[in-house]
Amino acid sequence: MIELIDIRxxxxxxxxxxxxxxxxxxxxxxxxxxxxGSGKTVTLKCMVGLIEVDSGAVMYDGKNFSAMSIEERIExxxxxxxxxxxxxxxxxxxxxxxxxxxxxxxxxxTKAEKQKRVDECLxxxxxxxxxxxYPSEISGGMKKRVxxxxxxxxxxxxxxxxxxxxxLDPKTSLIIDKLIREITVDLNMTTVVNxxxxxxxxxxxxHIIFLWQGLKNWEGNNQEVLHSGNKELDEFIFASEFLKKVxxxxxxxxx
Amino acid sequence: MYLQETLRQMYAMGVGSLLIxxxxxxxxxxxxxxxxxxxxxxxxxxxxxxxxxxxxxxxLELSVSVLSLVLAGKIGSSLATELGTMRISEQIDALEIMGxxxxxxxxMPKLIAALITIPGLVIISCNVALFSGFLVASTTGVMSxxxxxxxxxxxxxxxxxxxxxxxxxxxSFIIATVACYxxxxxxxxxxxxxxxxxxxxxxxxxxxxxxxxxxxxLLL
Ligand SMILES: Nc1ncnc2c1ncn2[C@@H]1O[C@H](COP(=O)(O)OP(=O)(O)O)[C@@H](O)[C@H]1O
Ligand SMILES: [Mg+2]
Numbered sequence: 001m002i003e004l005i006d007i008r009x010x011x012x013x014x015x016x017x018x019x020x021x022x023x024x025x026x027x028x029x030x031x032x033x034x035x036x037g038s039g040k041t042v043t044l045k046c047m048v049g050l051i052e053v054d055s056g057a058v059m060y061d062g063k064n065f066s067a068m069s070i071e072e073r074i075e076x077x078x079x080x081x082x083x084x085x086x087x088x089x090x091x092x093x094x095x096x097x098x099x100x101x102x103x104x105x106x107x108x109x110t111k112a113e114k115q116k117r118v119d120e121c122l123x124x125x126x127x128x129x130x131x132x133x134y135p136s137e138i139s140g141g142m143k144k145r146v147x148x149x150x151x152x153x154x155x156x157x158x159x160x161x162x163x164x165x166x167x168l169d170p171k172t173s174l175i176i177d178k179l180i181r182e183i184t185v186d187l188n189m190t191t192v193v194n195x196x197x198x199x200x201x202x203x204x205x206x207h208i209i210f211l212w213q214g215l216k217n218w219e220g221n222n223q224e225v226l227h228s229g230n231k232e233l234d235e236f237i238f239a240s241e242f243l244k245k246v247x248x249x250x251x252x253x254x255x
Numbered sequence: 256m257y258l259q260e261t262l263r264q265m266y267a268m269g270v271g272s273l274l275i276x277x278x279x280x281x282x283x284x285x286x287x288x289x290x291x292x293x294x295x296x297x298x299x300x301x302x303x304x305x306x307x308x309x310x311x312x313x314x315l316e317l318s319v320s321v322l323s324l325v326l327a328g329k330i331g332s333s334l335a336t337e338l339g340t341m342r343i344s345e346q347i348d349a350l351e352i353m354g355x356x357x358x359x360x361x362x363m364p365k366l367i368a369a370l371i372t373i374p375g376l377v378i379i380s381c382n383v384a385l386f387s388g389f390l391v392a393s394t395t396g397v398m399s400x401x402x403x404x405x406x407x408x409x410x411x412x413x414x415x416x417x418x419x420x421x422x423x424x425x426x427s428f429i430i431a432t433v434a435c436y437x438x439x440x441x442x443x444x445x446x447x448x449x450x451x452x453x454x455x456x457x458x459x460x461x462x463x464x465x466x467x468x469x470x471x472x473l474l475l
Contacts, residue, residue, distance in 0.1 A: 050348050077354040088345040092263070102353050104256055154353075 001025055002158060002190055007046055007056035009039075016042050018214035019056065026157070026190045029181050029204045033195055034211035035236060040194040041085075043211065044160055047192065048080060049073055060158070078106060081151030081189075083161040083180075087143035089135040089150070095122070096131035099149045106154065121149040125179060141172040145179070152183055159184065159191040165200060173197060177204045198237060201225060210236065226250065257364055264368035269375065272329050276376050277383050279325055283317045284309070284384030285391040292397040302398045306406025309388045314419045318380035320467045323426035326373060327459035331434035334365055335455035338438025339448035347439070362435045369431035374423040381419070418474055425470065426463050433459045 002024040009017040016039045024030045032040050045051040047058050049065065058065045060076055068076070089098050099121055103114045122128055125145040135143060144164060151159060161180060165173035181204040184191040195201065201208060205222035210233050212218075218230045226237065226247070238247045291312075292305045338361060341347050350357040385407065393400045437455035441447050 045348075048352055050351060074354040077352055080352055082349065082352045084345040084349055086344055088349040090346055090349075091340070105353065105355055 001061055002047065003059040005057045005059065007053045007058065009042055009046060009051065009054050016214055020216050022209055022216060024190050024192055027185055027188045028206040029184050029191045029193055030207040030209065031193050031195055031201060031205045032209050032211060033201060035196065038211045039214055040211060041162055044162055044192065044194055048082060048160060078154065079157040081154065081156035081159045083144065083147045083151050083164055085162045085166060087147040089143055089146055091135055094131065095127065095133050095146050098146060099153050102150065102154050117153060121153050124183065125149045141168050141176065144176055148179060152187065155187065157189060159189045161193040163194050165195065165197050170199060173199060174203065180204065261364040261367050264364050265372050268330050268368055268372040272326060272376060275325065275329060276322065276380050279322065280318060280380040280383035281387040283321065284313060284387035287312055287317060288388035288391045288397065303402045303406030303409060305397065306392065306403045307409050310385060310407050311415065313381055313384045314415050318384050319377050319419050319422045319426065320463065322377060322380045323430065323463050324460050326376065327430050327463060328456050330369065331430045331455050331459045332452045334431065334434035335438035335452040336448055338435055339441035339451045342439060342441045343444060343448060365435055366431040369427045370424060373427035373430065374420055377419065377423040421474065422467065422470055425466055429462050429466065430459050433462060
């Protein structure tokens with residue numbers, strides 16, 4: 001379980017996170033949603049320590065990550081997998097080398113065991129047989145899938161995904177979303193996903209946190225999100241005139 | 256992992272810069288030979304002295320300092336671009352998340368590769384420049400082959416070669432560290448990668464020239 005306790009972050013005079021508290025449970029995909037610039041990426045980076053919080057604490061299974069030394073953090077990070085917005089694959093390495101990289105750095109497996117594990121992970125993300133391609137030779141959706149394979153190769157306990165479906169078509173997005181959901185359940189990971197994609201929200205939102213102006217404005221799940229009665233959340237979800245009409249009719253149907 | 260990455264960097268730096276080093280050195284050697292011969296038309300000075308002067312200018316300055324300025328442009332900009340791209344596309348963040356110390360993982364192989372490869376390129380440059388001087392001097396009739404070879408050996412100070420290598424190692428260190436610094440701490444987007452790379456080259460050149468002066472002052 002990951003717990004945020006009143007985390008705050010300022011950049012210059014701009015207060016991006018104004019005290020956010022939340023809990024993330026294993027086996028669930030938790031989504032952080034909000035408009036662009038609402039602080040989703042900053043929240044995620046604070047959770048993994050790429051950005052330091054100004055105050056508050058990030059707890060991993062009861063251990064205060066924010067107060068840890070670099071060595072202690074490295075131990076926690078070995079249990080963390082992260083999928084970055086653009087995939088963040090290493091350009092100079094093939095797909096296989098990318099996925100094998102964490103194993104080469106940290107595991108004591110034999111070459112054959114590593115190969116087997118890499119093939120399993122690539123198979124898991126439907127990229128079996130693409131081992132030898134380079135990042136420059138594959139599509140954006142494939143890069144994200146390789147990113148997922150690399151993130152789960154060390155069997156992490158915690159998975160973070162920053163906008164896993166930005167820049168992807170709806171169908172590919174759905175494939176990525178389902179994949180994240182599946183591996184979260186199978187590996188019983190604590191998964192936190194940043195998104196502003198409503199399809200993802202409805203599809204995989206076991207637990208949803210809505211950020212608005214630096215605060216947690218609403219928390220719930222995908223069953224509740226459409227009729228929360230929360231003004232800001234409704235504005236975020238039903239942004240277009242078309243969707244507002246859909247909502248009006250939806251309420252009629254529900255009533 | 257580190258060894259493999261160091262070898263990859265050495266290959267990129269060495270093979271990537273070999274052609275430009277050979278071409279530049281060839282013309283530097285040819286031009287300096289012709290110009291020295293042109294300036295030294297005196298019946299009092301034996302003609303083989305031209306070869307000695309070409310040797311000194313090549314080893315002490317042209318094939319080290321001038322070449323390092325060229326390599327700052329070639330290798331420095333590519334190191335800064337490589338790290339800048341890794342920073343902007345979050346590859347450096349990805350390393351950190353995996354628990355890898357990105358600074359040592361990325362910078363050390365590049366530094367070691369530069370410290371080995373650049374002095375190697377300098378040695379190649381010295382040889383090519385002197386060979387082209389020899390060719391030009393003997394084919395254009397400035398002096399005979401024997402006279403050039405005699406002049407090349409005359410008054411040879413072995414320390415100058417050591418001085419050349421000290422400079423080469425110093426400049427390699429400057430190129431690698433300054434370029435990596437600017438790339439690693441790049442911020443923003445694609446435009447900033449360009450800015451970081453330009454800055455890296457400019458700072459490399461200035462710092463190389465300053466150290467060129469300091470080393471000449473201290474060691475000669
Ligand atoms: N490193 C930084 N330095 C200064 N400001 C930042 C930095 N990172 C993010 N911000 C600011 O924080 C706000 C939230 O950004 P972000 O978390 O990236 O939003 P999003 O919800 O779209 O992911 C933005 O206004 C952004 O300008
Ligand atoms: Mg973001």
